[in-house]
Amino acid sequence: MPTLSALYRYPIKSTAGEALDRATVTEEGLLRDRRFMLARPDGSFVTARRYPGLQRVFARFDGEQLSLTHDDHPAISELRDVFALRPFDTRVWRDDFPALTTTIRLDAWFSRIIGEPVHLLWLGERSNRHRDSIGVRVSFADGYPLLLTTEASLADINARTDGSHVMAQFRPNVVVTGSEAFAEDGWRRIRIGDVVFRVDKPCGRCVMITVDPARGERRSDGEPLRTLGRYRKRGKEVCFGENLVAENTGELRVGQAVEILD
Structure with a gap:
């Protein structure tokens, strides 16, 4: 079997x-899987398709603290309690939905890695992205x-x-x-x-x-x-x-x- x-x-x-x-x-999906994403100021999402170096970023999130490491950049950690949590409209492919902002420090850390301004967004405890075609939140x-x-x-x-x-x-x-x-x-x-x-x-x-x-x-x-x-x-x-x-x-x-x- x-x-x-x-x-x-x-x-x-x-x-x-x-x-x-x-x-x-x-x-x-799996608990705490893909709960964060990078987005440009206009809300469009950023991935390793264009910035393959993102796959050298190791992230750990235990529900309370997000910790990030990269071989060529200083490590950084932020507590969820300090996330700004401002609503931010974003999109993944054809899905438009709101997410939440995290911190200026996290935004700056990722912006240095990829070389353009980005925001690190968090979905929160419950995703606002419902896909009618499959009948579940994603x-x-x-x-x-x-x-x-x-x-x-x-x-x-x-x-x-x-x-x-x-x-x-x-x-x-x-x-x-x-x-x-x-x-x-x-x-x-x-x-x-x-x-x-x-x-x-x-x-x-x-x-x-x-x-x-x-x-x-x-x-x-x-x-x-x-x-x-x-x-x-x-x-x-x-x-x-x-x-x-x-x-x-x-x-x-x-x-x-x-x-x-x-």
């Missing part, structure tokens, strides 16, 4: 992932609460390329081992522990997966997007992984069985 082999969350959209042994599933993630990938599918890509790709390039929340390559394409509902997930849609991939997360730079060969484009195209999208919507809340733990319900 397939099993849950890894869990990741990304406290800030586009920064480095945090590996977890266990995680709480909420309606909006974090600052691109479009779905959670993303699932499998180790067998990554191995398939590595067999077709130079073998150097790592799961962090695909930024999943849930990683499964013990399945065949791309078996997830045929899953419709799964259960992990007590949590049931709807496997809603293949994840269309972009230039983000060409970023080497260790160096914070795009690969010059355009891989693995180039190879995936030759055999994983679905309509206009190049697909890897599956978007999930949780049907209930609960806790996930690495090592749990993944039951294919449909």
Whole structure:
């Protein structure tokens, strides 16, 4: 039976992932996943698609304090109690919604890293972004609460390329081992522990997966997007992984069985 082999969350959209042994599933995704995001003064969102160096930022948020580290910049921490919490209109793709400001210090820290003025925004305890198309509130993630990938599918890509790709390039929340390559394409509902997930849609991939997360730079060969484009195209999208919507809340733990319900 397939099993849950890894869990990741990304406290800030586009920064480095945090590996977890266990995680709480909420309606909006994993607890404290993508609760922060960078936005320009006009509200447009900023990601590692344009600024791949963001993946060298490591963020930790325990609900009370946000701590940030980067190899080339002094570390910084701020308590949630000092966040300004001013409403700030922003957008992720076609979704327009309000978020909350944090602090001038955090804004300045990120502005120095990417070289343009940005604000670090927080969703608060409850997201104001409701996606009618899937029927749930969503974090600052691109479009779905959670993303699932499998180790067998990554191995398939590595067999077709130079073998150097790592799961962090695909930024999943849930990683499964013990399945065949791309078996997830045929899953419709799964259960992990007590949590049931709807496997809603293949994840269309972009230039983000060409970023080497260790160096914070795009690969010059355009891989693995180039190879995936030759055999994983679905309509206009190049697909890897599956978007999930949780049907209930609960806790996930690495090592749990993944039951294919449909």
